[in-house]
Amino acid sequence: PPLQYSLLLQHLVGDKRQPRVWDPATLGGIPCPPKSEEQKMVERVMESCPFKAALACVGGFVLGGAFGIFTAGIDTNVGFDPKDPYRTPTAKEVLKDMGQRGISYAKNFAIVGAMFSCTECVVESYRGKSDWKNSVISGCITGGAIGFRAGLKAGVIGCGGFAAFSAAVDYYLR
Amino acid sequence: MDPLRAQQLAAELEGEMMADMYNRMTQACHRKCVPPHYKESELSKGECVCLDRCVAKYLEVHERMGKKLTELSLQDEELLKRMQQGTGTA
Numbered sequence: 178p179p180l181q182y183s184l185l186l187q188h189l190v191g192d193k194r195q196p197r198v199w200d201p202a203t204l205g206g207i208p209c210p211p212k213s214e215e216q217k218m219v220e221r222v223m224e225s226c227p228f229k230a231a232l233a234c235v236g237g238f239v240l241g242g243a244f245g246i247f248t249a250g251i252d253t254n255v256g257f258d259p260k261d262p263y264r265t266p267t268a269k270e271v272l273k274d275m276g277q278r279g280i281s282y283a284k285n286f287a288i289v290g291a292m293f294s295c296t297e298c299v300v301e302s303y304r305g306k307s308d309w310k311n312s313v314i315s316g317c318i319t320g321g322a323i324g325f326r327a328g329l330k331a332g333v334i335g336c337g338g339f340a341a342f343s344a345a346v347d348y349y350l351r
Numbered sequence: 352m353d354p355l356r357a358q359q360l361a362a363e364l365e366g367e368m369m370a371d372m373y374n375r376m377t378q379a380c381h382r383k384c385v386p387p388h389y390k391e392s393e394l395s396k397g398e399c400v401c402l403d404r405c406v407a408k409y410l411e412v413h414e415r416m417g418k419k420l421t422e423l424s425l426q427d428e429e430l431l432k433r434m435q436q437g438t439g440t441a
Contacts, residue, residue, distance in 0.1 A: 182424035184354060188361030189368060190417025204373040224396055307397035
């Protein structure tokens with residue numbers, strides 16, 4: 178009897194398919210234990226864009242705080258009294274200045290880091306590739322957004338500068 | 352050809368078809384999405400996203416081609432039946 182392909186195909190790819198379990202071990206792949214739902218969820222969270230942005234934010238905060246305290250130690254202008262220019266500042270004044278500076282630098286670094294990481298993740302998800310162009314594009318966006326508040330020309334310069342900085346860091350890391 | 356025989360034949364062929372499709376899909380998506388730069392062993396986010404999209408597209412293409420092929424084979428069978436009826440009565 179002639180083979181009726183349409184009937185056969187309906188069982189294979191059409192409406193009369195049976196639900197099948199896809200197991201890489203039987204299909205020709207390398208056998209591996211299936212991942213549990215919790216493991217998959219944790220991996221999904223760790224790879225997601227908001228998590229990466231939050232991580233960069235916290236890291237930037239810590240780094241900025243350290244950097245701010247360090248520069249407060251080098252470049253000090255605390256406790257300057259016009260009547261007595263040679264007076265050494267009190268410990269309380271120095272600590273207060275270090276704290277303020279540290280917090281201010283920390284906030285800036287945190288915002289910049291979060292923005293850069295977020296845009297890089299979004300660009301990488303959109304393009305579907307991971308190469309040096311992702312960090313250049315996201316550096317331009319971040320620098321442009323920061324500089325744009327001071328006018329268009331500052332935005333363009335910020336874009337170019339941050340993009341070049343990102344490219345240099347990427348070149349060094351790869 | 353009766354439907355039960357068709358179902359049995361399909362069950363036999365399906366295992367081979369699925370294995371072949373899985374291997375081809377793995378090869379094609381690996382070639383398209385994972386460039387041969389092996390600086391680190393983990394898949395980056397861009398590559399993961401690309402693989403997800405590649406698998407989804409491949410499976411959709413497979414389904415559409417299957418449906419189109421079913422349509423074409425139905426038309427073929429109709430034609431063959433009409434020809435046989437024509438030669439039978441004539």
